Amino acid sequence: MKTVNLSLTLMIAMAATAAMAGAACAATPSPGLEMQRTASQIVKHEGYGVLKAVNTEAGKVQLAHEAIPSLGWPAMTMWFALREPLPKEVMVGDSVRFELEQTQSKKWAITRIERKR
Ligand SMILES: [Cu+2]
Numbered sequence: 001m002k003t004v005n006l007s008l009t010l011m012i013a014m015a016a017t018a019a020m021a022g023a024a025c026a027a028t029p030s031p032g033l034e035m036q037r038t039a040s041q042i043v044k045h046e047g048y049g050v051l052k053a054v055n056t057e058a059g060k061v062q063l064a065h066e067a068i069p070s071l072g073w074p075a076m077t078m079w080f081a082l083r084e085p086l087p088k089e090v091m092v093g094d095s096v097r098f099e100l101e102q103t104q105s106k107k108w109a110i111t112r113i114e115r116k117r
Pocket residue numbers: 065073075076077078
């Protein structure tokens with residue numbers, strides 16, 4: 001009798017768990033969950049190059065960057081948006097180390113830039 005009671009309790013518990021799981025799947029994900037997923041997809045890449053020009057108003061820098069293996073990019077000269085203002089000590093002609101990430105609109109932005117020492 002004890003065994004029957006136990007398995008019945010177990011079945012009820014399992015049914016309840018299944019119902020809860022079903023409800024969770026049917027519910028639309030909360031905005032918080034969506035944000036976490038997006039954040040975990042952002043990958044940072046590291047690059048090196050020379051600062052060629054600065055457009056302060058547009059918040060952009062032109063870099064002659066070395067190849068970036070993590071992106072499969074060859075060396076080239078291009079403009080990048082800056083996430084934050086350029087640090088004062090970084091000047092045109094400086095060798096720099098920078099970090100890049102892709103924004104939600106698929107554009108590349110520099111999240112960190114510093115003089116290479
Ligand atoms: Cu490039």
